[in-house]
Amino acid sequence: MRSAVLHELGANLSVETVTPLPPGPRDVIVEVRASGICHTDLSMRNGLFPTMFSGPMIGGHEGAGIVLDVGSQVSRVAVGDRVVTSFRPACGTCTYCTDGRTHLCDSLASLMQRPRAVRSDHTRVNTMSGIGTFSQFLTCDEASVVPVRTDLPDAHLALLGCGMTTGVGAALFTAHVRPGTTVAVVGCGGVGLSVIQGAVVAGAARIIAIDPVASKRELALRIGATDVIDPSAHPAAEQVREMTRGRGVDFAFDVVGGPVTFASTYAMLDKGGVIVLVGYGPIDSELRLPAFDLQSQEKMVKGCVAGSAQIRRDFQKFIDLIEHGRLRTDDMVSHEVALDGINDAMQAMLSGDVVRSVITTF
Template sequence: MLTALMRGVDQPVSIEEVEPLPAGPTDLVVEIEASGVCHSDISAMRGYLGLANPTIIGHEVSGTVLEVGTEVRGFTPGDRVIGSLVPQCGSCSWCLNGQTHLCATTMSVRERVRARTSDGLPVTAMLGLGAFAERMTIDQQLAVKVNSDLPSDQLALIGCGIATGAGAAMFTAGVRPGSSVAVVGCGGVGQAAVQGARIAGAAQIIAVDPISLKREHALRNGATHVVDPAAGGTPEQVRALTHGRGVDVAIEVVGIQATVLDAYHSARRGGTVATVGIPAPDTTISLPATDFFRAEKRVVGSYYGSTQVRTDFQKFADLIEAGRFDAESMITHHYRLPDVQQAFDDLEAGGVVRGVIRHD
């Protein structure tokens, strides 16, 4: 089976054949149809996610079930599925309390060995998925069935970029009708946050990004204003657009101190700041303590957009099918599996909103 492997931190992607291991009783074997290329894949290659190498990278994925294990319930061959970045065990206290995105069983299903390299090394799969491959063997807790006729590349985006971005606006930050929202960082996840804010009824959506292509995309996706951080401080520009007040909700989608502060200072007193971007490991975020106290801002981490995958993935698919969420325009590049490194290079160069590897 052809895969894109991470062999070690900061090494280039290795395209190679591996020998898949037999599926277990709770596993599904899925024919991969499309896998999105996400900045988290690059974060993984840099060692930010602490993956056990070699590992099949890629995590934003849709496909069709080929085989089901003897203990699998609720899936049959032919089902269309989207990979979930987190499992849903259904029985831990988080799952039982409506926070399946924080399920406690993550490690047991993510760390399984799924294949062997030609030189005999055990191969794991990124987040238990491993989307840059022809097939994947995944625990049933990582699969979400959807009823949809959407193209597979649009379905794949639901699994990470759309859930993380739109979910941050709709679920974590709880954008309300008529509110004002700033999105700091407008790659694929940021574009999804802009659309999530639009669907939630925001009156004003300010898209902040230094790259003009991404600002233009954001305007097409429902942003009402754009801010180029190079043209002056982001908070100053956001306040100028909000009668000096700041936005009700600021969503940070970069993951570094400077942009978290930009988002923080762009939010109004009493506003909400949601951080979505993945920070480098062992870094900390500092906030001005007096202002944090006096301005009573709510600063909240947003993990996977607080998405409840079993119900929300179908809702996202329905929103796309109804023309209410534009997934098609988010996809600016298509690639084949051997071109994963090129896809990463293009993403880093900044000219890509979302690239998708197609396997058909």
């Protein structure tokens, strides 16, 4: 099968032919029909998560496809099912899963360390997030796929595997945005635009989208933002306070990540406000908080993993919202590309030229 393999942090992915290893009793084999190229893929390639890389790795973690075969102990999916992959598995048996917090499932580390293919030189190959969607076919534990019922295009369906679920979930399930509240979203790529859509569904009265790229600000307005800010023209936090008569916002989302954007996003909060850290900074970065301000104004800081979504429950709910026009995927897919164009697509994302490129030809 043809796959895009990362051999060295900081290097381009190599599109090559690898041989799948035999599946285990809990494994499923999926023909990948579409794979989104997420900013996390770029961060992985560039070495932001060095502890998650252990030798050759098939990239990709946001995908959709068709189940071709299942192991003897698989019970959740069947051959022929249409499925969405999830970069956060839901094993169903660990403490977090049984407590209703499957987005914190304990099985991720062990699934990532399981080789799934072998190269021509007999080197074993792991997969990103235990999935590896930059490939014609993938083998993964059944905990990492969810069967869905829909006629949505594969390129749109793939976005649920990470970006859209993370963003929409951040608004609905992590922050619990309330009707009539004010929201600021810093960073309007695929995840940030999904946060905006989640805030719309939640009934926010005012949604301020912040991004230096004009085309992304324009798209943010089309999908539900009420206001936009160019942070390169004037400090974003000052602009937010001017817009809100000095008060700030109820909910602020840092979808970029890192100390600089976190500090700016925190400065946008009103008393009692909630800041949600959605974007990933370098793994060793640290964030500073003004302790007295945090305590005396009763502000709250929340981390966000996978939008706090419960994939077996929420993937189909999000599909229903898309099908009824409440969530929009048509504007989210900037380009459909071939697997051989993976490195060019990553460069386009780095330069800010696209919202989401999706691999649809393998």
